[in-house]
Amino acid sequence: xxxxxxxxxxxxxxxxxxxxxxxxxxxxxxxxxxxxxxxxxxxxxxxxxxxxxxxxxxxxxxxxxxxxxxxxxxxxxxxxxxxxxxxxxxxxxxxxxxxxxxxxxxxxxxxxxxxxxxxxxxxxxxxxxxxxxxxxxxxxxxxxxxxxxxxxxxxxxxxxxxxxxxxxxxxxxxxxxxxxxxxxxxxxxxxxxxxxxxxxxxxxxxxxxxxxxxxxxxxxxxxxxxxxxxxxxxxxxxxxxxxxxxxxxxxxxxxxxxxxxxxxxxxxxxxxxx
Amino acid sequence: xxxxxxxxxxxxxxxxxxxxxxxxxxxxxxxxxxxxxxxxxxxxxxxxxxxxxxxxxxxxxxxxxxxxxxxxxxxxxxxxxxxxxxxxxxxxxxxxxxxxxxxxxxxxxxxxxxxxxxxxxxxxxxxxxxxxxxxxxxxxxxxxxxxxxxxxxxxxxxxxxxxxxxxxxxxxxxxxxxxxxxxxxxxxxxxxxxxxxxxxxxxxxxxxxxxxxxxxxxxxxxxxxxxxxxxxxxxxxxxxxxxxxxxxxxxxxxxxxxxxxxxxxxxxxxxxxxxxxxxxxxxxxxxxxxxxxxxxxxxxxxxxxxxxxxxxxxxxxxxxxxxxxx
Amino acid sequence: xxxxxxxxxxxxxxxxxxxxxxxxxxxxxxxxxxxxxxxxxxxxxxxxxxxxxxxxxxxxxxxxxxxxxxxxxxxxxxxxxxxxxxxxxxxxxxxxxxxxxxxxxxxxxxxxxxxxxxxxxxxxxxxxxxxxxxxxxxxxxxxxxxxxxxxxxxxxxxxxxxxxxxxxxxxxxxxxxxxxxxxxxxxxxxxxxxxxxxxxxxxxxxxxxxxxxxxxxxxxxxxxxxxxxxxxxxxxxxxxxxxxxxxxxxxxxxxxxxxxxxxxxxxxxxxxxxxxxxxxxxxxxxxxxxxxxxx
Numbered sequence: 072x073x074x075x076x077x078x079x080x081x082x083x084x085x086x087x088x089x090x091x092x093x094x095x096x097x098x099x100x101x102x103x104x105x106x107x108x109x110x111x112x113x114x115x116x117x118x119x120x121x122x123x124x125x126x127x128x129x130x131x132x133x134x135x136x137x138x139x140x141x142x143x144x145x146x147x148x149x150x151x152x153x154x155x156x157x158x159x160x161x162x163x164x165x166x167x168x169x170x171x172x173x174x175x176x177x178x179x180x181x182x183x184x185x186x187x188x189x190x191x192x193x194x195x196x197x198x199x200x201x202x203x204x205x206x207x208x209x210x211x212x213x214x215x216x217x218x219x220x221x222x223x224x225x226x227x228x229x230x231x232x233x234x235x236x237x238x239x240x241x242x243x244x245x246x247x248x249x250x251x252x253x254x255x256x257x258x259x260x261x262x263x264x265x266x267x268x269x270x271x272x273x274x275x276x277x278x279x280x281x282x283x284x285x286x287x288x289x290x291x292x293x294x295x296x297x298x299x300x301x302x303x304x305x306x307x308x309x310x311x312x313x314x315x316x317x318x319x320x321x322x323x324x325x326x327x328x329x330x331x332x333x334x335x336x337x338x339x340x341x342x343x344x345x
Numbered sequence: 346x347x348x349x350x351x352x353x354x355x356x357x358x359x360x361x362x363x364x365x366x367x368x369x370x371x372x373x374x375x376x377x378x379x380x381x382x383x384x385x386x387x388x389x390x391x392x393x394x395x396x397x398x399x400x401x402x403x404x405x406x407x408x409x410x411x412x413x414x415x416x417x418x419x420x421x422x423x424x425x426x427x428x429x430x431x432x433x434x435x436x437x438x439x440x441x442x443x444x445x446x447x448x449x450x451x452x453x454x455x456x457x458x459x460x461x462x463x464x465x466x467x468x469x470x471x472x473x474x475x476x477x478x479x480x481x482x483x484x485x486x487x488x489x490x491x492x493x494x495x496x497x498x499x500x501x502x503x504x505x506x507x508x509x510x511x512x513x514x515x516x517x518x519x520x521x522x523x524x525x526x527x528x529x530x531x532x533x534x535x536x537x538x539x540x541x542x543x544x545x546x547x548x549x550x551x552x553x554x555x556x557x558x559x560x561x562x563x564x565x566x567x568x569x570x571x572x573x574x575x576x577x578x579x580x581x582x583x584x585x586x587x588x589x590x591x592x593x594x595x596x597x598x599x600x601x602x603x604x605x606x607x608x609x610x611x612x613x614x615x616x617x618x619x620x621x622x623x624x625x626x627x628x629x630x631x632x633x634x635x636x637x638x639x640x641x642x643x644x645x646x647x648x649x650x651x652x653x654x655x656x657x658x659x660x661x662x663x664x665x666x667x668x669x670x671x
Numbered sequence: 672x673x674x675x676x677x678x679x680x681x682x683x684x685x686x687x688x689x690x691x692x693x694x695x696x697x698x699x700x701x702x703x704x705x706x707x708x709x710x711x712x713x714x715x716x717x718x719x720x721x722x723x724x725x726x727x728x729x730x731x732x733x734x735x736x737x738x739x740x741x742x743x744x745x746x747x748x749x750x751x752x753x754x755x756x757x758x759x760x761x762x763x764x765x766x767x768x769x770x771x772x773x774x775x776x777x778x779x780x781x782x783x784x785x786x787x788x789x790x791x792x793x794x795x796x797x798x799x800x801x802x803x804x805x806x807x808x809x810x811x812x813x814x815x816x817x818x819x820x821x822x823x824x825x826x827x828x829x830x831x832x833x834x835x836x837x838x839x840x841x842x843x844x845x846x847x848x849x850x851x852x853x854x855x856x857x858x859x860x861x862x863x864x865x866x867x868x869x870x871x872x873x874x875x876x877x878x879x880x881x882x883x884x885x886x887x888x889x890x891x892x893x894x895x896x897x898x899x900x901x902x903x904x905x906x907x908x909x910x911x912x913x914x915x916x917x918x919x920x921x922x923x924x925x926x927x928x929x930x931x932x933x934x935x936x937x938x939x940x941x942x943x944x945x946x947x948x949x950x951x952x953x954x955x956x957x958x959x960x961x962x963x964x965x966x
Contacts, residue, residue: 277610345557
């Protein structure tokens with residue numbers, strides 16, 4: 072069984088700040104707040120329609136929907152990769168368009184992708200991928216960054232010969248672990264996971280879900296989980312929103328939502344589970 | 346009265362001299378659906394290719410055992426030549442990219458119908474519209490004129506099914522037909538496949554990693570691991586009372602709504618074919634494994650006259666569950 | 672409990688890329704054979720390529736394996752001296768555009784500015800549209816056919832100038848197209864989320880995936896360049912005699928093709944071996960037979 076080991080986070084801070092808990096001291100307030108956000112690609116219909124969402128620090132929120140619901144677009148807006156047509160998305164109080172490329176706040180929100188292979192640079196080994204973050208973002212020396220990378224990868228369950236392998240020679244589950252380690256290396260306050268296990272086998276999925284759960288419980292990292300799989304959402308999240316064609320049709324406590332949904336669309340999603 | 350349609354006995358498949366699938370014993374009867382469940386590396390897609398005759402294009406061949414369809418021997422390469430589309434048909438794994446983006450749907454269908462001489466005397470276009478109706482696509486006239494990219498994933502999947510049943514095959518093989526589709530669409534596709542198999546008296550093999558799909562769509566199931574069948578039997582029985590440690594672990598690894606506590610994954614990963622152990626292939630990851638498990642590949646044991654389990658310890662393990670099995 | 676990593680690797684569904692090995696090896700062998708001959712033969716055989724060693728138009732013999740040419744020089748020695756020049760010119764002529772074109776193309780491809788992209792594309796369109804050979808001739812005219820920059824012989828500087836001026840555009844287009852594809856990948860998005868600098872993303876994440884595309888093209892481009900240089904004497908430009916160059920040897924030999932076929936044909940034969948080897952290398956690198964793996 073894979074477990075993230077309990078190790079002190081002192082001295083782990085990649086940006087070199089000495090926070091007393093090793094965390095980024097300046098980040099306060101709700102991790103992400105979307106206010107009345109609307110987005111459409113070009114002149115087409117709006118894909119995300121007047122959505123407001125608050126993600127408190129350390130929360131685990133699920134975004135549920137089928138294709139065309141706008142959930143992936145909403146995720147892109149939340150991580151600041153897309154600019155909304157109207158409304159704002161703020162990260163720890165600051166709107167995304169005031170956050171520069173190398174601003175520490177930019178790193179507060181990281182992503183875990185659906186396809187574990189394309190999420191990694193095919194020419195960098197697992198160790199190099201994570202070490203690069205420590206070196207380039209954290210300013211650590213080459214040997215320091217390699218050491219820290221090795222340590223972090225060990226904590227997400229990857230060690231030994233796999234560290235020197237390229238993504239093409241790793242399994243889907245291993246690649247996903249590298250992706251998670253890379254995101255963790257900058258000590259984010261929120262991880263946005265877009266269908267993180269739908270490309271993985273069932274037995275591997277369990278390991279990765281446990282890992283994500285442990286990260287949240289042990290390090291207080293928030294989680295925004297985008298998934299069509301209600302079972303996964305129920306396992307990992309406390310609250311959830313259900314999207315249909317760009318609108319939020321229902322939101323609330325995950326268990327309540329799934330046991331006694333109020334909106335017919337939510338009910339139909341539950342009924343469709345085979 | 347059920348008749349045996351496809352019979353595989355001690356089947357082995359190799360590619361470039363490496364044996365990747367071994368000891369497959371499977372039987373499918375007319376009008377029935379068999380599910381094949383497995384994860385990456387289980388050999389389920391290769392097995393489908395052997396049944397549908399598409400091993401040649403990836404350099405594979407049946408190296409051992411027998412495979413017959415309604416009595417016809419399917420082992421020699423080229424045996425499928427006249428049968429494909431008429432006796433056995435495959436809906437391939439990546440259906441959504443299997444359609445030619447430059448060809449209209451109508452052309453896809455009429456080409457297939459003409460090639461199989463399957464227009465029932467109605468003319469290819471009429472038959473094409475008929476097929477679309479059969480798979481639940483209304484307004485066939487409009488769809489026939491469209492290109493694949495103009496259709497949704499679910500509609501394209503229905504087109505693939507229409508193409509597969511155009512020649513009225515006796516056996517339909519669907520390889521992951523619902524992956525990449527929305528949940529509501531998945532349900533519709535599964536219902537469609539069920540309806541078609543009943544109405545056309547086809548047999549169906551449905552390959553999936555999704556146990557929910559298999560439980561909804563099939564009457565019997567075979568669970569594959571590392572190129573072998575770990576367990577097979579009636580779907581409801583296998584899923585409700587799995588006897589093979591792998592099946593048990595697989596079922597326990599799924600998150601279920603309302604589940605409390607940690608998920609139990611299966612530690613490690615399947616070995617690559619070059620590193621397959623001499624004995625039971627699941628032993629390195631099995632929590633019930635003993636040293637004797639590594640001596641030889643376990644022979645299937647029949648439980649309660651309906652479940653076949655390839656595990657030496659199946660009776661002991663069942664006893665641990667507090668059940669007595671014969 | 673063993674960590675995931677220490678168990679044997681799992682079987683996957685990823686397509687494997689395998690160059691056609693035999694073709695690659697034979698191709699490399701042919702190219703190396705010619706290159707080695709060009710390096711060694713002038714060392715082992717001290718005959719001056721421009722010296723008169725016998726009576727003109729002698730057929731191949733043990734003393735002169737490729738015979739003698741119109742003025743009595745040893746063709747064999749000339750061909751391999753010429754090879755040195757042609758291969759070096761081709762390499763130089765390709766290397767500079769490869770590097771400059773790839774870098775420019777990647778920068779343009781990675782740029783988010785529509786203006787940059789539009790300007791770059793129109794510039795390259797204009798240069799590519801211009802007939803290349805005519806451009807070379809114009810530059811030769813401007814610089815002068817006899818200009819030489821030692822150690823390059825007369826005629827070489829103008830060829831290189833023309834090639835460097837124009838050829839980078841093809842690499843730039845290839846690099847731009849490839850960059851457009853790569854920048855959509857998730858791992859590039861991840862670098863932006865992590866706050867990597869633009870320079871780092873360019874050098875560590877974009878360029879390494881672009882090089883294979885442009886470098887593969889460069890190999891066949893080298894061959895095109897050899898043919899171009901060899902064709903120039905027929906147009907009145909090119910490397911000036913008496914410097915031995917494959918093109919001008921064949922040009923001189925063509926006047927006496929009926930009496931002394933060995934001059935042009937032996938040269939052509941060596942060029943053919945070289946060219947075939949190059950194309951085999953390119954073909955084997957470009958084609959990727961994909962085989963479905965166990966799943």
